[in-house]
Amino acid sequence: MERGFDLASVIKKYPINKSRFATAVMEGFECLDEGGIATIDTAARHICFLGRIDGGHRSCKWGRLRFTAQSDEGAIPVVHAFATDDEQLIASGEVTTYDSVLLNPHEPVGRKRSLFELAAASKFVGKEDVLLYEQEGRYLWLCVEILGQGRVVLRNFEVFTPRDNFLGSFPEIYRIDGEFFHRYLAVFSSLYYDLQNTIDSMDSLVDADTAPKEALPILAGWLGLEPDEGALSETQFRLLLKAAYEIIRAKGTRKAVHDVLSVFLDQPFYIIEQRETKDIMAGRDREVCGRLYGDSSFDLTILVRHEPDERLRDGLRYLIRQFAPLRARVEIVFLENTNRLDDYTYCDINARITGFDAGRLDESTAMLDRAHYIADET
DSSP, X not given: OOOOOOTTTOOEEEEEOHHHHHTSEEESEEEOTTSSEEEOTTOSOOEEEOOOEEOSSTTOBOOEEEEEEEEOTTOEEEEEEXXXXXXXXXXXTEEEEXXXXXXOTTSOHHHHHHHHHHTTOEEEESOSEEEOTTOBSSEEEEEEEEESSSOEEEEEEEEEESSOSSGGGSOGGGOOTTSHHHHHHHHHHHHHHHHHHHHHTGGGGGOTTTSOGGGHHHHHHHTTOOOOGXXXXXXXXXXXXXXXXXXXXXXXXXXXXXXXXXXXXXXXXXXXXXXXXXXXXXXXXXXXHHHHHOSSTTOEEEEEOSOOOHHHHHHHHHHHHHHSOTTOOEEEEEOOOOOXXXXXXXXXXXXXXXXXXXXXXXTTOOOOOTTEEEXXXX
C-alpha cells in the first residue's frame, strides 16, 4: 500500500526568472529587467523555447503552471509543455539532447515544434493558470508563443509539483488520473497552492522594495519612525525605510542628520552648526553670525542648493527633528542660483557680472558700451 502524502512538504515551486529567460532561445521577444518577456512589435513571429526544468527524480508528476499576461485585444498566449525521464534523444541516427536542439538558435523552428509533437506535449491556448497532469517525467520543457498581433507582456512564470496535494491521501482505488474525483480535488489543490504561495511570499510584505504602499507606515512604526506621509512620496518613503537602520544607529548626531538629507536630496547641501562659526568670529561678525545661524550653540542651519519647496522643507524638518540632538533647533534654507562675489556678498537675482576691456575712440567708433572704458595712455 502506498504511503499517503505529507502535506507539509510536498509543494515545490520552480520560478522561471530572468536568468532562465536569458538562456532561452526566442524570436520576436525581448527579456524584461524585472523578469519575464515582452513581444517586439516589428517581429513577424513570437516564440520562445525554454531550457529543461529538472524535477529531481524520475516519473515526476508535474502539477501546475501559471503566469500573468498583459495583452492587447487579439493577441493570445499559447503554452506547450512536455516531460520525459530522459534528456537525450536520437535524431538522424545520432544521440543528442533536447536542450541541444531547442536551445540552438540555428535549428529551424519547425524541427523544434516537431519535438513537442512527438513527445505528446500539452497545449494551452489563452490560459494563464493550467494543470500539467498529462505530463510525467523528470525533465519538463516549455514553449511559449503568441497568436495574433499586439503587445503582450508575460511575467511571473511558476511551475509547481507534485500533481496534487490531496489525491494521494485517499485509498488507492480512488487514485485514478483524469477521473471526475481527481478533477474535483484539483480545485481544492489549486486553492492550497495559492495559500502556500501566499505563505512563501510573506517576506515581500516586510521588504521596503516590495511591500504594498499601505504597509509602509506600519513598517516605519516598527522601526520607531514617524514620517509625515503627506510630505513624502512613495519612493522617498521606501528609501527612508532602507536607510533607517544606519540612521537610527546614529540618532542624536550630525551623521544622522546628514544621512536623512542624503536620502532625499540629490543637490549639494551644507550643515552649519552655530557653535562652529561663532567660535571663530569676533566683534561685529559674531553678531551677524548669531542672526544667520541662531543664538544657541545647539542650533543647526542646513543650506540646500534647491529651488524653494515648502513641502520638501516641512518633510525634512519633521524627520530631522526626530534624529537631531535633543536641544537642537533646525533651520533649512534653500539657496537659489545667484552670482557670488565673496564669502559675504551676493548679487541679486538676475544680476550679472561682466568683464571690462580697454577701448579707444577713433574715426569708426562713435561710442563705447558699458563693458569698455577709455584707457589712460599718459
